[in-house]
Amino acid sequence: MAEAQRQGLVVASHGRHCVVETADGERRICHPRGKRSQVVVGDRVLWQPPPTGQGEEGTVEKVLERRNLFYRQDEIRTKSFAANLDQILILIASEPVFSEMQLARALIAAEAAGIAPLIALNKSDLAQAFERAWERLAPYRSMAGPSPYPVLPLSLGQAPDAAKDMLMPLLAGKTTLVLGPSGVGKSTLVNLLVPGAAVLTAEISQALNSGRHTTTSTALYWMDAAHSTALIDSPGFQEFGLHHIAPTDLARCMPDIAAHATACRFYNCTHLHEPGCGVISAVKSGSDAEGISAIRYSIYSELFKELGQTRY
Ligand SMILES: Nc1nc2c(ncn2[C@@H]2O[C@H](COP(=O)(O)OP(=O)(O)OP(=O)(O)O)[C@@H](O)[C@H]2O)c(=O)[nH]1
Numbered sequence: 001m002a003e004a005q006r007q008g009l010v011v012a013s014h015g016r017h018c019v020v021e022t023a024d025g026e027r028r029i030c031h032p033r034g035k036r037s038q039v040v041v042g043d044r045v046l047w048q049p050p051p052t053g054q055g056e057e058g059t060v061e062k063v064l065e066r067r068n069l070f071y072r073q074d075e076i077r078t079k080s081f082a083a084n085l086d087q088i089l090i091l092i093a094s095e096p097v098f099s100e101m102q103l104a105r106a107l108i109a110a111e112a113a114g115i116a117p118l119i120a121l122n123k124s125d126l127a128q129a130f131e132r133a134w135e136r137l138a139p140y141r142s143m144a145g146p147s148p149y150p151v152l153p154l155s156l157g158q159a160p161d162a163a164k165d166m167l168m169p170l171l172a173g174k175t176t177l178v179l180g181p182s183g184v185g186k187s188t189l190v191n192l193l194v195p196g197a198a199v200l201t202a203e204i205s206q207a208l209n210s211g212r213h214t215t216t217s218t219a220l221y222w223m224d225a226a227h228s229t230a231l232i233d234s235p236g237f238q239e240f241g242l243h244h245i246a247p248t249d250l251a252r253c254m255p256d257i258a259a260h261a262t263a264c265r266f267y268n269c270t271h272l273h274e275p276g277c278g279v280i281s282a283v284k285s286g287s288d289a290e291g292i293s294a295i296r297y298s299i300y301s302e303l304f305k306e307l308g309q310t311r312y
């Protein structure tokens with residue numbers, strides 16, 4: 001039945017159901033064949049319409065190979081956010097005060113999946129709070145590594161056009177997952193970049209839930225008519241579990257730590273207590289002069305212990 005299978009893109013998902021956008025731009029509700037297969041937004045799939053007279057719902061026959069998969073994992077559960085991403089935009093704000101641990105976790109997960117992160121700090125109009133937040137982002141603004149993380153100051157509420165001008169060159173032609181804690185302006189961002197997003201979301205949730213009062217968890221929006229630029233909106237920034245990452249892989253996922261981990265005396269240095277450790281000496285030299293900030297190092301140590309606990 002290969003000829004009856006068509007290629008599509010998963011643009012929304014909720015529980016066991018998903019919305020597949022077909023090659024001609026039509027959107028169809030589908031469910032995956034087989035209990036174990038999991039479909040996530042951004043997946044390229046082969047799907048099949050139902051036999052005549054058997055309703056509207058199609059089946060996803062096969063998930064095509066993923067370029068990458070962004071997910072978090074706690075002790076019990078894995079939660080996939082999206083697949084086939086070019087980058088992840090982490091949106092935080094001057095207020096509410098952001099958790100640096102949460103930010104670090106999302107960045108580590110992005111590095112582990114091989115996906116480039118961007119950071120945007122919204123509500124730059126709240127001058128005092130912004131100044132403090134911007135200062136706390138200093139280690140991220142000068143992060144070592146192949147290329148530093150872009151850190152963008154935005155005021156989506158007060159200066160939307162300027163925000164758009166800053167974001168567009170970075171987003172154009174790419175698929176970007178937007179993540180952020182509640183209240184930072186994520187809806188404001190999506191509505192600014194995707195006119196009509198609110199209506200689309202309502203339509204999709206209604207279709208997927210067929211009347212049930214839950215909202216869609218993750219959705220992909222096209223930002224241009226040519227469908228070359230996409231934004232994926234996903235909740236779930238809280239409790240960002242990193243249990244899929246081995247403690248010994250942690251340094252590699254933190255560019256400022258990694259930059260100094262090559263200078264250690266022992267090849268299997270954990271950078272926690274060893275003599276001749278390049279990381280520990282960079283922490284001692286402080287956040288200036290290419291050092292490592294005390295907070296970043298404490299995040300590294302804390303996570304190293306956390307990730308070590310679940311292993312045997
Ligand atoms: N001062 C200021 N407030 C802003 C800015 N952008 C958004 N806000 C406000 O921040 C609040 C949260 O914005 P939303 O866009 O609803 O944020 P959200 O991240 O989607 O929040 P949830 O719906 O809780 O997930 C709203 O009251 C916005 O008006 C900004 O640039 N400056």
Ligand SMILES: [Zn+2]
Nearest residue numbers: 264269271277
């Ligand atoms: Zn070391």
